[in-house]
Amino acid sequence: MDSTPAGPAPFADRTFAAVIFDNDGTLVDSTGSVERSWVRWALEHDIDPRALAGHHGMPAPAIIASVAPHVDPVAAFARIEQLELADVEGVIALGGVLEAIAALDGAPVAVATSATRELARVRLAAAEIGIDEVVSFDDVERGKPHPDPFLLAAQRLGVDPADCLVCEDAPSGVAAARAAGCTVLAVTTTSEADALAGADLVVGSLADVLFEVVDGRVRVSLR
Structure with missing residues (x-):
């Protein structure tokens, strides 16, 4: 690119x-960490990971509201943060x-x-x-x-x-x-x-x- x-x-x-x-x-x-964490969260909530495309650079709460308005945003944010903090590989x-x-x-x-x-x-x-x-x-x-x-x-x-x-x-x-x-x-x-x-x-x-x-x-x- x-x-x-x-x-x-x-x-x-x-x-x-x-x-x-x-x-x-x-x-x-941090692409690997971001993708692994968000995909794992999406699968935990039966969300198609492809819905995450096109959101790079946006704050996590805005992404959550866009792809999963039905989930508890506070819990979702906390879970994604937990996953990302634990994954610094690469x-x-x-x-x-x-x-x-x-x-x-x-x-x-x-x-x-x-x-x-x-x-x-x-x-x-x-x-x-x-x-x-x-x-x-x-x-x-x-x-x-x-x-x-x-x-x-x-x-x-x-x-x-x-x-x-x-x-x-x-x-x-x-x-x-x-x-x-x-x-x-x-x-x-x-x-x-x-x-x-x-x-x-x-x-x-x-x-x-x-x-x-x-x-x-x-x-x-x-x-």
């Missing part, structure tokens, strides 16, 4: 005050991620995820990614595709959302970042490029871009 950008990045002449990363599918490959950093995080040392960086705080912590630790500022499902009333997670992340970093670069992999996350007024770099790790058309730049993975901190601000260029 690689995307080959044509010409220079649309923000090649820009710098950013901060970078906000989505987690699952952008920083961390949870690793995606290509280019560790290099990107290292290159951003000294710049304001945050994670804004649809996962709970505990699940985000477990997956970041499993992938050996050290980012201290994490905005999770627990921190906002409205998750993606609403802008709230990115607005709160920018607030915590002390920067203007319009001066932030967001890295995302899901259409709902791209929509949320755009609604927050952020510039968006999307990776095709979990979605086709066409589904990420709202982003300012679409690349295959973070390995396709180079992050640099220049005079305290972040510059991004294509490799």
